[in-house]
Amino acid sequence: MIASVAFRNFKALRSAQLVLAPFNLIIGPNGSGKTSLIQALLRLRSLARLPLREPVPEGERLPEAAEISFRFNPPHDGLEAVLACVDEASCDLLQLTPLPRGEGVDDWPGLRTRLLTLRSYVLDHLAITSTGAGRSNGNKLASHGGNLAAVLAVRRELAPGYYTALCEELTELFPEFSDLVLLPELGSFGLRLRDGGDIVPADNLSQGTLYTLALLAIAHDPTPPAIVCIEELDRGLHPRLLRGVRDVLYRLSYPSDYGHDRAPVQVIATTHSPLMLDLFRDHPEEVVIADKVGRAATFARLADRADLADLLTEGASLGDLWYSGILGGVPEEP
Amino acid sequence: MSSPASRPLRLALLGESMVDEAALSILVEAVLGAPFVRVQPNLRARGWPSVLQILPAIARHLHFNTNADGLIVLVDADDTEIHTAAHEAPGYFHPRCRMCQLRSSFRRATKTLPPAHGRTHMLRAIGLAVPAAEAWYLCGLDESVGEAAWLAAREEGRTPYTRRELKARVYGTERPNLPQAVAFATAAARRHAVDLRRLEYDFPGFACLADDLRNWGKVNG
Ligand SMILES: [Zn+2]
Numbered sequence: 001m002i003a004s005v006a007f008r009n010f011k012a013l014r015s016a017q018l019v020l021a022p023f024n025l026i027i028g029p030n031g032s033g034k035t036s037l038i039q040a041l042l043r044l045r046s047l048a049r050l051p052l053r054e055p056v057p058e059g060e061r062l063p064e065a066a067e068i069s070f071r072f073n074p075p076h077d078g079l080e081a082v083l084a085c086v087d088e089a090s091c092d093l094l095q096l097t098p099l100p101r102g103e104g105v106d107d108w109p110g111l112r113t114r115l116l117t118l119r120s121y122v123l124d125h126l127a128i129t130s131t132g133a134g135r136s137n138g139n140k141l142a143s144h145g146g147n148l149a150a151v152l153a154v155r156r157e158l159a160p161g162y163y164t165a166l167c168e169e170l171t172e173l174f175p176e177f178s179d180l181v182l183l184p185e186l187g188s189f190g191l192r193l194r195d196g197g198d199i200v201p202a203d204n205l206s207q208g209t210l211y212t213l214a215l216l217a218i219a220h221d222p223t224p225p226a227i228v229c230i231e232e233l234d235r236g237l238h239p240r241l242l243r244g245v246r247d248v249l250y251r252l253s254y255p256s257d258y259g260h261d262r263a264p265v266q267v268i269a270t271t272h273s274p275l276m277l278d279l280f281r282d283h284p285e286e287v288v289i290a291d292k293v294g295r296a297a298t299f300a301r302l303a304d305r306a307d308l309a310d311l312l313t314e315g316a317s318l319g320d321l322w323y324s325g326i327l328g329g330v331p332e333e334p
Numbered sequence: 335m336s337s338p339a340s341r342p343l344r345l346a347l348l349g350e351s352m353v354d355e356a357a358l359s360i361l362v363e364a365v366l367g368a369p370f371v372r373v374q375p376n377l378r379a380r381g382w383p384s385v386l387q388i389l390p391a392i393a394r395h396l397h398f399n400t401n402a403d404g405l406i407v408l409v410d411a412d413d414t415e416i417h418t419a420a421h422e423a424p425g426y427f428h429p430r431c432r433m434c435q436l437r438s439s440f441r442r443a444t445k446t447l448p449p450a451h452g453r454t455h456m457l458r459a460i461g462l463a464v465p466a467a468e469a470w471y472l473c474g475l476d477e478s479v480g481e482a483a484w485l486a487a488r489e490e491g492r493t494p495y496t497r498r499e500l501k502a503r504v505y506g507t508e509r510p511n512l513p514q515a516v517a518f519a520t521a522a523a524r525r526h527a528v529d530l531r532r533l534e535y536d537f538p539g540f541a542c543l544a545d546d547l548r549n550w551g552k553v554n555g
Pocket residue numbers: 416417418421428431432433434435
């Protein structure tokens with residue numbers, strides 16, 4: 001979907017480029033630009049809703065103004081979208097530039113349709129367990145997951161096959177439960193204990209269980225978005241569940257590997273967990289290290305680190321290498 | 335404690351993933367020629383070097399807090415030294431061979447422990463998958479995969495296949511999910527269980543594990 005993003009003067013990203021893969025795990029200290037990347041994507045989606053603006057003449061733009069350039073994979077690799085700011089207050093100019101080669105130069109409507117489906121999640125267990133979200137807003141999971149109960153109810157009614165697959169994967173990941181139980185009269189849900197059959201209501205479930213259920217609702221969406229951003233993917237999860245959660249998202253990014261006949265979903269996830277990073281030892285091209293030196297943040301692909309294989313040969317885990325600081329992506333110290 | 339000869343062995347398995355442990359369990363039963371009882375089935379290591387660091391604590395815990403007869407460990411060699419016949423010489427220790435490292439660590443961790451649960455010491459068996467357990471699953475299906483081929487290529491400075499490629503060949507994807515991976519790995523293990531000779535011949539890192547297991551009978555005579 002999105003092939004690359006280049007930043008100029010956008011928050012801490014003074015001059016930073018990033019090539020995106022189908023699946024991207026972003027690690028780095030707080031304030032290193034992980035969230036800024038996702039904010040930039042959200043801004044692209046917001047501006048894609050509006051009519052395109054005529055470019056501002058070069059002389060009228062501030063030389064230090066923020067600018068974010070997006071390039072795309074085929075079938076839209078002939079277009080560049082530039083998100084530019086006229087001044088600090090009005091960052092609302094989306095300009096399209098045809099590139100010398102590539103396809104889709106005339107298909108902004110097609111690209112726009114895909115961009116508008118982008119979803120970003122910062123899941124919040126309190127929002128998920130709050131009751132009363134109406135059935136009417138159950139078509140797409142909200143950013144904090146607050147309408148999860150409504151989404152599950154709509155899914156069961158309109159896409160029962162997807163709902164069943166979701167339930168099966170949930171009980172594989174959490175074998176202590178035998179079933180997902182919807183409680184529409186309460187605008188809520190619960191999980192049935194395999195042992196004894198009691199229902200544990202949503203507000204008694206662990207955060208990790210709730211977040212995993214929300215991720216499954218995203219993964220078992222019959223019409224998934226083109227891009228999904230998930231902040232703090234590991235949050236609340238037992239270390240041994242990380243692999244299962246990664247696999248759920250891999251299926252979104254590489255559907256044909258799992259026999260699914262649909263377009264891949266580009267996944268951009270952030271984590272602070274060295275144990276999550278350990279799972280990517282064989283796929284350093286999927287790991288992005290966000291770094292911050294002084295006030296300037298940058299991005300680097302782990303796979304571009306020339307001596308990575310040599311570092312791993314010495315036997316250390318990827319998570320330990322990251323923690324040690326030699327990969328970058330750690331907080332600065334006084 | 336009853337003699338292990340008169341009842342199923344009680345064994346703990348330590349691997350790097352539930353996939354490898356599922357296959358290992360089938361292979362161990364095939365070598366022993368009898369079912370065994372799994373002790374502490376939730377045991378797991380987080381890959382190298384975690385498994386080396388955690389082994390002394392696990393050995394101690396199993397010895398004092400469980401009635402396990404033995405511990406079986408399986409690790410991937412990745413790009414490290416292969417455990418060769420030369421390493422079997424008395425007193426030999428190769429500092430970059432994971433088999434030598436694990437054997438030494440287990441010996442140091444257990445040699446001074448007093449008897450517990452009616453046994454003087456726990457048995458141990460260690461396997462080294464070169465370069466990863468997926469190679470064992472391909473044994474007999476892919477002629478290019480084996481320790482000799484791996485070693486010959488490494489001596490020429492080549493990597494004949496990566497872990498990623500092995501995964502793709504075994505599972506049909508570089509990113510198998512757990513149920514997929516367990517299904518493939520256990521099917522391969524059941525195929526080997528019928529006749530273990532090919533796996534032992536092509537993968538001395540498995541033969542070491544099998545020898546350890548067969549020697550248990552002699553130890554307990
Ligand atoms: Zn050795």
